[in-house]
Every structure is written in C-alpha cells, then in structure tokens.
Amino acid sequence: MTVEMQALLAEVRRGDELAWEAFIRTHQGRVFGLAYHYVGQAEDARDVAQDAFVRVYQHLAEIPDEPGLIPWLLAITRNLSIDHLRRRKARPPVWDLPIEDFKHLRASEEGPEEAELRASRKGRVHRALQELSELNREIILLKEIQGLGLEEIAGMLGVPLGTVKSRSNRARLELAEKLVALGGL
C-alpha cells in the first residue's frame, strides 16, 4: 500500500471530509463500473454506487487497509447490486452507456486509428459480455475485469474455491467463443 493511500485512509477513518471526497473520486469508477455491469442501467447503477459509498461511510472505522480494501468495497457494491436486481425483477438490463464512457487507460498515447480500433474491439467485448450467461458474466466481471483473486471471489459468492476455478475456466472459454463468433479481438 502506498504511503499516500495509507495516509488518505487514516484521514477517512477519522471522518475528514476532504479525505472522504478524495476517497470517493479514487474508487467511484470501479464501484460504478461493477454496479453498471450488474444492473445494466446507468441511472440505477449510479444509485447503487452511491448507496455503496453511503454504506462505507456508515462503517468508516471498519475500512480495511489496501490489500483488502478493493474486495471489501466491491463486495458491498455486489450485494447492493443483487438486492437492486431482486427488487427490479421484471425489467431486464439494457446496458445503456455508450462504449466511450468506459475509461481508456492509455488513450492519450494512441493515434486516432488506434483509438477507433480499440473502441471497436471494446464494443465487441461489451457485446460478448452481455451475451454470456449470468453466472459466467459474474465470474468474468469479478476475476478478469475487476482483478479479484479466486479466494476472494469464493468468499464473496459463498462457494468452494474449486467451484470458482472451474467456473472461471468455463466462463473464459465461453467469452472467447463468443468473441471469435463476433470477429475476434
């Protein structure tokens, strides 16, 4: 954990408003990204993500240090997203955000042609993700997209580690098959 993040967390736990705002800005992209992939609508995802931060605020003193912080935060977001989906059973997700809103990690280094290729590739990935089964999409979301470890995912989903491993392999295979069918990466 960097010294800066360590210091920030200490200030957040003490209830400092500026530190809290910095904390939100640091993690809002990931929290909103996870919520959006679960609930499929930007407005609902925003509500869920904000509720996740409110929940964190209510337990400021319990915020864990860096290695456990992201899994803890994403677990809260996942639980709220699933609660939201249960309440909103009848409406299917529509994933209404344009693909350009997904953050580009190295966009500033790319030329226009590269950027267009990247956007097109991301569009195929986004569509392939939507076509996955719910179970496989969740595994891809937590492991391949959010970078959580297998043990963390097993703890979050409440299933054995072996189950997560086999599901992860099946999910990656299904995603690759769908991507190949859409024209590859």
Place this chain on the structure above:
Amino acid sequence: MDFQSPESVDLTQAILARTSGSACARLHAEACAFVDGALSSERAALIQAHVAHCPDCTALLETMKKSISVLPEFSEVDPGPWFSHGVRVRIRALEQNQKEPSIWRFLRRPRACLELAYAGTLAGTLAGALVFQVPHLERPFQAVQTQTAPSLLEMQTQTHHSMQHLDQGLAHARAFGARSLHVIHRGRARLHHALLRTSQTLHLSSNNTEPSQADIRSASQD
C-alpha cells in the same frame, strides 16, 4: 509425403474422424491452463502441435490471450461529474433522518399504514368479542350435572334442556363470527354424543335387575 502437407493433414483428420474424434474439445478443456502457462512443457507442446493445424483453436487461444489485457479496461466506468455530490447529499439525508425522533421514523416507513390498519382491526375484533359476551353458554354444562343414578326420564329431560340452552347459545354466537360458531358446534356435537352414550348405558342398566332410586326410597320407608 510431407508430414505438413495438406494431404497429410486431411489424412490425419480422416483417421481422427474414424477413431477418437476431433481433439478440439480436449484443447478447450486445457485452453485456460495453456494461456496461463500452467501446463507442463510436454502438454503445451501437444497443444501447439494441434493449433498448428487447427485455425479454429488458433483463433480461440489468440482471443483468450488478448482478452487478458482488454478486459481490465472495463473495470472503471465514469459515473459523471456529480457523483460525489450525490453521495454527500445522501449522507446528509441519512444523518437528518437519524436525528428525528424514532416514532416519526417508525410512522414514515412505507409499511407503517398497513401495520397500523392490521393492529386496529385486531384490537376492534377483540374489543367486540369482550363487549358482546355469550351469556347462556355456561348453563348447558350446569344442566348436564347428573345426580346419583337418575332415571332415564330425568336424563332425557336434562338432555333436552341442555340442547335448548346450547341452541340459545348458538344463536348468540352466530352474531359474532364463524370461528366461535365452529368451536361451539364441535362442543355441541361432543356433548350430544356423550349424553347419548350415558343415556344408553343407564337404559341398559335399568333393564337389568337393579332397582331405581325411587324404588329404593319407597322400600326403605316401608
């Protein structure tokens, strides 16, 4: 024949079709381990040998390798410029809510109206049951008290009176609910059966040689 020529590849496919079938399914089972570098060198070499002749599996493995770098780009999505402001508004609303007296917070819940209506209905039903008591129900049970070896006629008279009182009780019970009615019906049926059994028993015993109480009294006076 060159082992890499199309003719040899076709021959391999033909033999596979007649024996184990295509090896693609086997590759799919080990694709993740291959991409992650978790296979032994021998196993990886077999997979490499297969993909050299299988464009479908080549595309699959290439896609899996590239997705490792592409997928993390979906981890963060910009929620818009007002997101943190929205969080602060919700926190302020929550703190405001917690300052209110608990009774107002209780009454402002969506289910509060439903729960109050339910409690009111229950209270009204119980109050009605207490106010409109059935006065004659205890009499049939008093009337059923049997004296020592009564005569058959006396038993029949008492049974008749008991039934009358029960019928009166039923008439009152009908005024306030089917549940009371059901309970009373059941009690009435049980009482009726018990009286009939007792009556039959006494009738049988009076047909035997035992004298009635009246006979015993008149014999003692004599």
